[in-house]
Amino acid sequence: MERIGQYELLALVGEGGMGEVWRARDLRHGRDVALKLLPAALSDNAEYQKRFRLESDLVARLREPHLIPIHDHGEIDGRLFLDMRLVEGRSLQDVLRDEGPLSPARTVALVAQIAEALDAAHADGLVHRDVKPSNVLVTPSDFVYVVDFGLAFSVGTPRPQLTQTGVALGTLEYMAPERFSRRPVDARTDVYSLACVLFECLTKQKPFPGDFPTQMYGHLNVDPPRCSEARPGVPAAFDAVVAQGMAKDPDERFPTAGALAAAARAALRGAATRTRAPAAPDAPTVARPAEGAAPRPDRPAVTAVTTALAPGHRPLPSRAREAAVALAPATDRPRSRPHLPGRGRDPHPSGPTPGAPLPDLRDDPPRRHHGRWWAVAAVAVLLGIGALLLTLLPAAPPPRPAPVTSSPTPTVAGTVPVGVAPVAMQVAPDGRFAYVADRDAGVVTVFDVAGGVARGTIPVPGHPQAVAFAPDGRRAYVALATDTAGEVAVVDTATGAVVARIPTDSPPRALAVAPDGSRVYASAPDPSAVVVIDPAQNAVVDRIPVAPSPHGLAVSPDGRRLAVADHDADLVTVLDLATGTAPVTVPVGGGPHAVAWDPVRPLLFVTAFTGNGVSVVDVAAARVAATVPTAVHPQDVATSADGRHAYVAAIDANVVQVLDTTTSTITATVPTGRAPSSVAVTPDGGRAYVTDLLDGTLTVLDTAAAR
Structure with a gap:
């Protein structure tokens, strides 16, 4: 070779x-x-x-x-x-060649992911300059990677002349007008190219086909083409999105790639609303059990009941609530992302003023309401607030429930719609509710564990990446990627209000909370460190340097040690929080991404994202005790409450695998929705929830052994 x-x-x-x-x-x-x-x-x-x-x-x-x-x-x-x-997948160009024009829903899902990558590059001052389908890699689960920054350009520096003729490098079919001149190049140049990609995904046509002079003339002088004319059946609402994205003047374009993606989602939602049948009135919905499953006396009944929310919580759209026939049979699981409204930035990041009317985000046409209606609604909201607080909030740190015996072969109880892009989830210590980080919508979804349905959303000032709860459940911590850097938002779970915002410089990838609640830890990739937060001060009190690119974090059950997955160093670092002694580092499989402690033994389970496996680390001996091959790209891991099993989410394989922690073998491979990104387990271990990033759903697993 x-x-x-x-x-x-x-x-x-x-x-x-x-x-x-x-x-x-x-x-x-x-x-x-x-x-x-x-x-x-x-x-x-x-x-x-x-x-x-x-x-x-x-x-x-x-x-x-x-x-x-x-x-x-x-x-x-x-x-x-x-x-x-090395990522296994096809280029978007190959997808279009093999499959033809894509559906609007699939197009929006792919474009939104491209936009996230571009906005991250733009935030660091890089313009891609060659956004096109051949530079977009699509995995079998429709997870997107943007590749080839060979033409990347740092904003504010002179552009090099890399050809003898001085012609700008790039791909003509997607080149913004300013690229043909000496005008400034910035993030909006990539927005133009992304709009061209949007048009091509919907139509399988280039915006301005032809030879070099024809294409150049089109980009400089011709109005953007209409998707609905190029391909009958494409909703006309997309025409305006493409037109603004491909505006000749950069000042008239969307300011960010994410703004273009949000407009595309709105166009898709509007088209779905117009074609949808009239909704039935809101009513309690009783979940259907999985086929062949008998009711379990030890598990709460799963019922979707519409209830009022405390101030700061936004209700889901009425049709989304109707769609949440919680825990539908696995054979009936929806495979496409539900059409939920995109959210813009809330003008009051800390949440609505207590006592103010809840925002009406339903898809129904606007109606006129009379003063008497609002008076009745206000009383209902106040009563609902009291009911919610009594139902969901613990009066004191809840006792840990006795763990149920976990099954080596859990079953899928069903799926629940929870938003746009659920990337991570955490169940509250009392097990009655959970928070889901919706990365694209800029909200945290409140999930009623007992009811098995999403109840509403909490706007947060950024893109949520991870969630963790204080031991008493009264506060939640949300890791946010913002337009400028990163921060941890503190949410009062009683009101849904963001009560503090703690800057962390770079966007934190994961969070962990000490068992006594005295410290919150966030992994910060730049510079590589663990950020230590004192909740009493709502402030950063320390930064602990670690190996490059820390991702997953986990505090040991006794609170003495913190495990850190150092993604680029292929290490797991174990910090002794009690003594402050030098950290222990253990080489593990390639690209360690997530880490979880065994609840009883001094063992760690570390996913190797690029190594396609799980490393079982004996902490006392500071060595890898076993390496277990898994499906492609294991992204997250969580342990059962009894410690007998670990659940591994393989994001590009669309499965969760069950690891026997005693024998270090895989006992089951369970299909999920598209791109399972995280796993959360209830405190008693009876259920596990998998966030399906590309479907906007949770896959619900019954993890308790049959009695």
């Missing part, structure tokens, strides 16, 4: 004007990677070499899930190279 430096070239994956991409074996680290080799002509350009190294450093720092991580970059054997994570 051909070899370059430490890499053995296995197969050519693709090639273009910016070089070749190979599937290669990294002999030094013993892993398969995607190796991009840039053309020798660019390697000889001193200016390009300098910019390439600078921008590769910047891209390597990005920690957005939809950007493929860069392991290494530099020069080997006279060639510039990028060593990246």
Whole structure:
């Protein structure tokens, strides 16, 4: 086999004007990677070499899930190279070629993920400059990765001339008008290209087809094409989205890629509303048990009952509540994302003023309401607030329930719609309610565990990434990625109000709370550290440096140790919180992402995202006791309450696997919705909830052993 430096070239994956991409074996680290080799002509350009190294450093720092991580970059054997994570999937260009134009719902789901990656790059001052379908990788679960930052441009620096003629590099079909001149290039340049991609996904046509002069003239002078004319059946609402995204003047475009994605979601929602049958009046809905399942006396009945919410909680749309026939049979699980309204930034991030009328977010046409109606509604809301507080809030730290015996083969009880992009979930200590981080909608969804239905949402000032509760359940902590950096929002669970915002510089990836509630820990990737928060002060009181790119966190049951999954260092770090002694580091499988403690033994379970396995770490011996192969890209892990099993969410395989913690073997593989991103277990261990990132649902697992 051909070899370059430490890499053995296995197969050519693709090639273009910016070089070749190979599937290669990294002999030094013993892993398969995607190796991009840039053309020798660019390697000889001193200016390009300098910019390439600078921008590769910047891209390597990005920690957005939809950007493929860069392991290494530099020069080997006279060639510039990028060593990246190898991801199995097809380019969006291949998807369009093989499947034709995509449905509006699927298009919006893909474009929203591309937008997240672009906004993360833009926040760090990088413009991609070559957004196109061939630079979008789509996994079998429709999870998106944006690739090829070979033309990335740092805002505020001079643009290099990389061709002899001075013509800008890029792909003409998606090139913004300012790229043909010396006008400034910024994030809105990528917004233009993303609008072109949106148009092509809906129609399988380029916005301005033809030869070079024809395309250039179109981008500079011709009005954006209409999706509804290019492909009959596409809702006309998308025409306005494409038109604004492809505006000739950058000032008239959407300011961010996320704003374009939000407009596309609104267009999809509007089209669905117009074609939907009139809704029946709201009424209590009784869940249907899974087929063949007998009622269990030890589990609460699953009933979707509409109830009033405390101030700060937003009710879900009425039709979403009707759609939440909680825990529907697995055979009837919806496979597409429910049409829920997108939320803009709340002008009052801390929540509505207590006593103010709850916002009406229903899909129904606006109606005129009389003063008497509002008086009755106000009384109902006040009564509902009292009922909710008595029902959901513990009076004191709740005693830990006795764990049920966990089953080696849990069953799917059903699915529940919970929003747009549920990325993480945590069940409150009393087990009666849970919070779901909805990354795209910028809200936390309040989930009624006993009722088995989403009750409402809490607006938060950013994109939520993770959730954790104080031991008494009175406060929740939400990790947020914001437009500028990151923070932890503190939510009063009695009112739904954001009562504090604690800056963490870079967006925290995970949260953990000490068993006594005295400290909150957040993983911050830049600089790589664990941020320590004192809840009494609502302030950062310490930063503990750790190895590169900390992701998952977990505090030991006794509160003495904190485990950190160091994603890029292939390590798990165990910090002794009681003594402050030097941390213990243990090498584990590639790309450690999430970590969970055994509730009884000094064992850790660490998912190896790129290594496709789980490392079982003996903390006392500081070694890996076992390595268990799993399905592709295990992203999260949680243990059962009795410690007999661990549940592993494999995001690109659409399954949760069950690990026997005694034998270190997989006992079951359970299908879920698309892109299972996290697992949360009730305090007694009787149920587990899996967030289906791309379906907007929870897959509910009955994890208790049959009696």
